[in-house]
Amino acid sequence: MKKTTRVNHPPSVAVPAGNTPVVAPIYQTVKFEFETVDATLRALSGEQPGFYYLRSSNPTTRALELTLAELQGRDDCLVCASGVGAIAQTLIALTRQGDHVLCFLESYGPTRFLIRRLLARFGVDHTLLSVEDLDGIERTLASRPTRLVIFESPTNPINRIADIGGITRLARAHGALTVLDNTFAGVHAHGQFPVDVYLHSLTKFVSGHGDVMGGAVIANAALIATLRADFSALGGVLDPHAAYLLQRGIKTYFVRYRAQCASAQRIAEFLAAHPAVERTHYPGLPQHPGHALACAQMSEFGAVVSFDLRAGAQAAARLVESLQLFAMAASLGATDSLALPPQLLASRDLDPQQQQRAGMAAGTVRLSIGLEDVDDLIADLQQALDGIQTERNLE
Numbered sequence: 001m002k003k004t005t006r007v008n009h010p011p012s013v014a015v016p017a018g019n020t021p022v023v024a025p026i027y028q029t030v031k032f033e034f035e036t037v038d039a040t041l042r043a044l045s046g047e048q049p050g051f052y053y054l055r056s057s058n059p060t061t062r063a064l065e066l067t068l069a070e071l072q073g074r075d076d077c078l079v080c081a082s083g084v085g086a087i088a089q090t091l092i093a094l095t096r097q098g099d100h101v102l103c104f105l106e107s108y109g110p111t112r113f114l115i116r117r118l119l120a121r122f123g124v125d126h127t128l129l130s131v132e133d134l135d136g137i138e139r140t141l142a143s144r145p146t147r148l149v150i151f152e153s154p155t156n157p158i159n160r161i162a163d164i165g166g167i168t169r170l171a172r173a174h175g176a177l178t179v180l181d182n183t184f185a186g187v188h189a190h191g192q193f194p195v196d197v198y199l200h201s202l203t204k205f206v207s208g209h210g211d212v213m214g215g216a217v218i219a220n221a222a223l224i225a226t227l228r229a230d231f232s233a234l235g236g237v238l239d240p241h242a243a244y245l246l247q248r249g250i251k252t253y254f255v256r257y258r259a260q261c262a263s264a265q266r267i268a269e270f271l272a273a274h275p276a277v278e279r280t281h282y283p284g285l286p287q288h289p290g291h292a293l294a295c296a297q298m299s300e301f302g303a304v305v306s307f308d309l310r311a312g313a314q315a316a317a318r319l320v321e322s323l324q325l326f327a328m329a330a331s332l333g334a335t336d337s338l339a340l341p342p343q344l345l346a347s348r349d350l351d352p353q354q355q356q357r358a359g360m361a362a363g364t365v366r367l368s369i370g371l372e373d374v375d376d377l378i379a380d381l382q383q384a385l386d387g388i389q390t391e392r393n394l395e
């Protein structure tokens with residue numbers, strides 16, 4: 001073999017039977033081959049197991065899918081290149097011209113963007129309500145055939161709690177699918193409800209380290225089977241190396257998530273008691289309007305804490321700028337704490353009245369709590385809030 005051939009056909013090193021790697025290796029390959037055309041065709045038609053092309057499946061991404069499905073309490077999953085990819089591909093695969101979709105003011109902005117801008121171009125209509133308006137949800141479902149209801153709990157960025165039992169009951173009664181973006185609550189949460197499809201941004205708590213993107217769609221096997229061909233054609237697949245990093249992140253998922261939630265609770269209590277803070281949005285606080293529902297639905301209350309600074313938008317921007325331990329950055333769920341001021345949080349597709357109905361105030365700040373010592377985080381918030389108070393006293 002010439003050297004130019006050898007570099008393209010390196011010696012293969014087989015791991016002997018009974019000699020297994022403790023950490024599963026990454027199958028960083030786009031292609032798999034069989035010995036014969038027949039075997040290839042049998043694998044492609046599903047008659048025999050096997051892998052052919054990464055856009056359809058790969059052992060590393062498949063291992064992640066099976067792990068996520070089990071954590072969420074369903075039997076199958078498709079992973080995607082990002083959380084938004086998972087949302088977009090699900091919406092496209094589940095809807096057709098003439099369908100009606102129910103969505104909410106309290107949701108991640110790009111979800112509404114996809115429905116209101118993209119699906120609308122293909123003749124899919126929508127109704128936009130507040131996720132707390134159960135009567136409105138019932139009236140809408142009763143008044144027009146609805147393909148799906150897409151919602152979150154807790155919602156981004158205000159932490160409103162959706163009545164998942166109520167919404168799934170109404171949707172089932174009226175023949176609509178329920179799609180729950182479960183990113184804030186986590187991949188272990190809300191499996192007890194008859195939700196049809198769970199969506200996740202794996203970029204957040206599953207990765208946990210802010211260094212890899214991914215998304216997941218989790219449902220029963222029959223529903224996932226109906227999505228599989230469309231997902232492969234749409235092409236937003238997860239790379240095996242990203243899948244490997246996500247699988248690695250999952251090993252510490254529960255330890256991280258619970259520690260971050262415990263710190264979030266302490267920080268929410270600190271903020272709620274601070275005179276510069278008008279309102280603290282954290283479902284673990286007894287005074288939060290969704291507290292009782294959250295206690296019934298969740299085992300932890302999440303690692304995102306939002307609050308309204310009395311002094312308004314400009315002061316909120318300065319407050320975030322003066323934080324030392326919180327990076328002013330998008331995303332959430334990683335080991336390092338983050339803060340976003342209202343200028344970077346507001347959804348541009350909502351008018352001021354809708355922003356207000358969605359719970360956004362002029363001085364709303366969103367914190368994502370990481371794994372730093374909680375006393376250090378509180379001290380940092382204290383110094384930033386003191387700075388704002390001093391500014392106000394000097395005015």
Ligand SMILES: Cc1ncc(COP(=O)(O)O)c(C=O)c1O
Pocket residue numbers: 082083084085108152156181183184200201202203204213214215331332
């Ligand atoms: C609730 C929610 N869903 C989906 C996404 C999108 O995830 P990704 O950034 O992985 O595309 C985000 C991102 O912030 C989110 O907060």
